[in-house]
Amino acid sequence: MSDFDGETTPMTGQGDAPSGARLVPRITIQAFCEHSQTAQVIESAAGDRRMSKVALTTHNGGLDGAVETYKTNPTPNLVIVETSLGADQILNALGRLAEVCDPSTRVIVIGHVNDVVLYRELIRAGVSEYLVMPTTTPVLISAISDLFAGADAAPIGRTIGFFSAKGGAGASTIAHNTAWAMARQFRQDVLILDLDLAFGTAALDFNQDPPQGIADAVYANDKMDAVMLDRLMSKAANHISLLAAPAVLDRTYDLSERSFEQIIELSQKHVPMVVIDIPHMWTDWVRHTLSAIDEVVIVAEPDLANLRNAKNIADTIKAARPAEVDPILVINKAGIPKRPEIPAAEFAASIECRLAGEVSFEPGLFGTAANNGQMIAEVSAGHKLNEVFKGISQQVTGRTQGGAGGKSGVLRLPDLFKKLKRAS
Incomplete structure (x- = not known):
């Protein structure tokens, strides 16, 4: 037996986890939070079975804390940063982060601005994912899983x-x-x-x-x-x-x-x-x-x-x-x-x-x-x-559930820091 056409049940809301979501491979994740609620969401994800191979740590300081950390330390596979900045300030702050990150690093931004214009700007900047607070552990796990075990990965039964x-x-x-x-x-x-x-x-x-x-x-x-x-x-x-x-x-x-x-x-x-x-x-x-x-x-x-x-x-x-x-x-x-x-x-x-x-x-x-x-x-x-x-x-x-579904609070944004580094 070899590859097959796997199926998963689509997420239907911010609080739903897709059934049969893929295991995240052995990667390193560092998260920088501004609020305890966000830190709790991220720390809960660390205990999920799909994250069993992941080394995940959380830190205070949000986006600014990440910038200071990576001035003198190597970046992991994935950086998660929370920011309370307004739409007109987020891109500039991300530019400072891009200057100290390895081009291969992926970034998930957790923000507090639900603005379609900001979404489009982040898409053009190339952020890997954008989650809008309040978000949930299932949504975060799904976002990480999609990044590192996406459509090009082998199907999972x-x-x-x-x-x-x-x-x-x-x-x-x-x-x-x-x-x-x-x-x-x-x-x-x-x-x-x-x-x-x-x-x-x-x-x-x-x-x-x-x-x-x-x-x-x-x-x-x-x-x-x-x-x-x-x-x-x-x-x-x-x-x-x-x-x-x-x-x-x-x-x-x-x-x-x-x-x-x-x-x-x-x-x-x-x-x-x-x-x-x-x-x-x-x-x-x-x-x-x-x-x-x-x-x-x-x-x-x-x-x-x-x-x-x-x-x-x-x-x-x-x-x-x-x-x-x-x-x-x-x-x-x-x-x-x-x-x-x-x-x-x-x-x-x-x-x-x-x-x-x-x-x-x-x-x-x-x-x-x-x-x-x-x-x-x-x-x-x-x-x-x-x-x-x-x-x-x-x-x-899960074959009784129909419809395309959707991922509330999640925007897929490709190849962040490569674009920002090329522009700088």
């Missing part, structure tokens, strides 16, 4: 993790059938990563017995690359591949926090949609994986224990990734006879997550599919559950 609120809630079954619906509906490649090394069922559910899989990738360490990833993947169906779990107990799987990080990043570079089947446990690597992927799907049964656990999971994920979309909820095994249940809408409202779908209790259908190594659509192509899985697939991939 969307990562979607499925996690059970309680053991036996059925996250694996939901993940695999959703992956099938994604592949059929969008006709794009889907890679399923089964992270339950000891007891994973992805190979069984697709009637596969691959000799290699996710464990080989985990223990390859620095040897893991795109060629090896392609060799370890097994084809399960048209547009669907697996990195299956070994599901053997000849060893224990004591993994470090970032054990799956490299595999997930490599997968994103080669497959447009990556479905991650995360086992029901709570370890450093599970917590890190949930905080580092694009979309988290909590799968729960409609009872009190699931509600408590789902609330804890949702709150933890929201706290770990405040600038990104909240987890979404799938209710599974709804309608078990004689079992008191919490209504799906009430369940979703209680944990403050969007309800993506409700999967009814169909033991005969799911049992037949599991025993045959098939998906629900293969066992019963006309069953109503296929529409449920199709709807879930649309929501987790």
Whole structure:
């Protein structure tokens, strides 16, 4: 598998972060702020998963502080400067900054003037980005990501993790059938990563017995690359591949926090949609994986224990990734006879997550599919559950959102200091 036509959901406002935004490469950023509110926005960005490789520091002094600093110090890859100057003064101040900056340095200006004439002047000057206060952390991250991982960068696939609120809630079954619906509906490649090394069922559910899989990738360490990833993947169906779990107990799987990080990043570079089947446990690597992927799907049964656990999971994920979309909820095994249940809408409202779908209790259908190594659509192509899985697939991939969108408060301005230096 190689390059693909990746899709991301466009930003619809200053407070929205684009789903599936690209990871920012290993760069150095220095920010010079005039107000504490601006410094808080920038410092919050440093904790975002997309900025995990970035070295970011904040300083006081605004634009003047940046000028004084770079008279005697080298400039980083990106300088962020805040200025409260009026429209007629900003360009002159930027000219002083250009005199002490390396031509390759990019600059984002955070200003307090919302003036189209100023925008045009900054465009002609070549500022990389202009953000108007009040702005937000998601907008800033998007601006940085666009600068350093823009249209000329390799496409990045969307990562979607499925996690059970309680053991036996059925996250694996939901993940695999959703992956099938994604592949059929969008006709794009889907890679399923089964992270339950000891007891994973992805190979069984697709009637596969691959000799290699996710464990080989985990223990390859620095040897893991795109060629090896392609060799370890097994084809399960048209547009669907697996990195299956070994599901053997000849060893224990004591993994470090970032054990799956490299595999997930490599997968994103080669497959447009990556479905991650995360086992029901709570370890450093599970917590890190949930905080580092694009979309988290909590799968729960409609009872009190699931509600408590789902609330804890949702709150933890929201706290770990405040600038990104909240987890979404799938209710599974709804309608078990004689079992008191919490209504799906009430369940979703209680944990403050969007309800993506409700999967009814169909033991005969799911049992037949599991025993045959098939998906629900293969066992019963006309069953109503296929529409449920199709709807879930649309929501987790962002394909239900239309329109071109826009980036309020952001202006794209090319090649700042090269122009100013040539003019001086």
